[in-house]
Amino acid sequence: MIRLLVGLGNPGREHGATRHNAGFWFADALAAQLGASFVSEGKFHGQVAKTLGDLRLLKPGTYMNLSGRSVSALARFFAIAPDEMLVVHDELDLKPGEVKLKFGGGHAGHNGLRDIGAQLGTPEFWRLRLGIGHPRDSEIPQQEVVDYVLKPPRGDERQAILSAIDKALAAWPALAAGDFERAMLSLHTKEPK
Numbered sequence: 001m002i003r004l005l006v007g008l009g010n011p012g013r014e015h016g017a018t019r020h021n022a023g024f025w026f027a028d029a030l031a032a033q034l035g036a037s038f039v040s041e042g043k044f045h046g047q048v049a050k051t052l053g054d055l056r057l058l059k060p061g062t063y064m065n066l067s068g069r070s071v072s073a074l075a076r077f078f079a080i081a082p083d084e085m086l087v088v089h090d091e092l093d094l095k096p097g098e099v100k101l102k103f104g105g106g107h108a109g110h111n112g113l114r115d116i117g118a119q120l121g122t123p124e125f126w127r128l129r130l131g132i133g134h135p136r137d138s139e140i141p142q143q144e145v146v147d148y149v150l151k152p153p154r155g156d157e158r159q160a161i162l163s164a165i166d167k168a169l170a171a172w173p174a175l176a177a178g179d180f181e182r183a184m185l186s187l188h189t190k191e192p193k
Helices: 019-032 063-079 113-119 146-151 156-168 172-176 180-188
Strands: 004-007 039-040 046-050 056-060 085-091 099-103 128-130
Touching: 004 019, 004 063, 019 046, 019 056, 019 085, 019 128, 019 146, 019 156, 046 063, 056 063, 056 172, 063 085, 063 113, 085 113, 099 156, 099 180, 128 156, 156 180, 172 180
Parallel strands: 004 056, 004 085, 085 128
Antiparallel strands: 039 046, 046 056, 099 128
């Protein structure tokens, strides 16, 4: 069962529309779907939304590279185990519109995941990976990864990412219930063209 959903991103209006904030986009959409509102919580270094039951949504306010500080503070306070967390983040290795669920593993250079794993002392938490594509596949293949993730996606890419978020929202009941096999089947099955 998921007790903590963490959407990764960078705080501030200037970052709101960037690829790196796809996790925030999902957290906002889920909060709206569940009728929850985010409020700033200083002791958790971010914004927290409480829903019915035992679920909390978190958007760290620490900037991506220090996300673990926020996640670990909230997890310790509410005694939430790493395997009861779902971290939603942008994923360079998936094309825009693709979404994958996985448990544990490396951070693949994602500084938010790296810091969360370091702060929790384990990489064993659930991840919902929202594809944003890689600059090598874009119109500017020599673009640096940091520059790429900190820029807004093109219109068609943004639509694809939002479609992936919709697909993940549809799988949310299975995720929330801890039925990860059903959620994976729903998320990983390609729709016929």
